[in-house]
Amino acid sequence: MIDKNVFRNFSYGVYLTTSYDENNKPVGCVTNSVMQITSEPSTVAVSINHENYTNQCIKKNKKFTVAILPETIQPSIIGTFGYQSSRNVDKFEGIRYHYTNGLPIIEDACGVLICEVIDTMETNTHTVFLGRVTIAEGYKKEVPMTYRYYHEKLKGSSPKTAPSYIEEEKEEIKSAKTKYKCRICGYVHEVDGELPDDYMCPICGQPKSAFDKIEETKEATFS
Ligand SMILES: Cc1cc2nc3c(=O)[nH]c(=O)nc-3n(C[C@H](O)[C@H](O)[C@H](O)COP(=O)(O)O)c2cc1C
The missing domain is CATH 2.30.110.10 (Electron Transport, Fmn-binding Protein; Chain A)
Incomplete structure (x- = not known):
């Protein structure tokens, strides 16, 4: 194993x-x-x-x-x-x-x-x-x-081509904030409410449309 x-x-x-x-x-x-x-x-x-x-x-x-x-x-x-x-x-x-x-x-x-x-x-x-x-x-x-x-700190992830790539587990959500995840680089951004329209990923520069809402919840934990 x-x-x-x-x-x-x-x-x-x-x-x-x-x-x-x-x-x-x-x-x-x-x-x-x-x-x-x-x-x-x-x-x-x-x-x-x-x-x-x-x-x-x-x-x-x-x-x-x-x-x-x-x-x-x-x-x-x-x-x-x-x-x-x-x-x-x-x-x-x-x-x-x-x-x-x-x-x-x-x-x-x-x-x-x-x-x-x-x-x-x-x-x-x-x-x-x-x-x-x-x-x-x-x-x-x-x-x-x-x-x-x-x-x-930067909340970055690694692409499949990195030797250290590990398939991600489901996110743990513990806060009342909304988490959005960049489909390109995996960066996770937490906000109160919606992502602003002009938001850009600080890691890979993708626009708001590249982000998926992961979860919006209060003090729940998913694994
Ligand atoms: C944090 C991080 C670490 C990476 N480490 C490696 C690595 O050690 N070896 C590798 O082949 N790719 C690694 N990658 C992936 C390459 O940087 C990526 O596939 C890149 O787009 C390849 O560009 P190229 O086609 O111009 O060579 C890593 C990416 C990130 C974000």
Whole structure:
């Protein structure tokens, strides 16, 4: 028996893994499955779903970066990089970034690792890229965002392509407020009454029409 709740107790960070495509367009996606493997030489691993455009780009050019996101990052950056694909959009439009060794680096990170792929391992859904760190830059003394912070404070969720994805259980409703849930990113917003017409999801930028009312009740608990 596999109790998926056990995986909820893993501690992760929240990162942007970036690269570029065959037209030199900057690409990237949100990742939480990043870990340091060795110190000398500095080596990290990242697990990226086969369906993600970022995966095929890294496979082609064998280079990637890992940007460590701070708690203060604009949540919409997580929405753009975590819920859209660089196949269809330019995720870097409107955000501050520069290039190091041809790789796109966002300015608002706590620090960035620039890596060369030295090995890969395939699973049925994800590729694990092993990267030798060639440059580590941009250190800022900010609090790095944890996966728990993302879920509990920003009330974000993870798409099916994230390795840590767990099918959601029914919401626990304990307050008299109304909860609305974004169908795109899973963000839950609580209000007294109706969502305002001009409401936009703070994580993925979707309009009010992307929200479903979860439940409106007084001191009831559903599970
Ligand atoms: C909090 C969070 C964590 C995520 N972690 C991962 C991850 O570790 N690996 C992965 O492949 N996708 C992960 N994802 C999903 C990708 O970011 C998402 O599928 C993205 O839209 C892929 O974009 P692309 O097609 O441009 O590569 C995560 C998303 C979120 C919001």
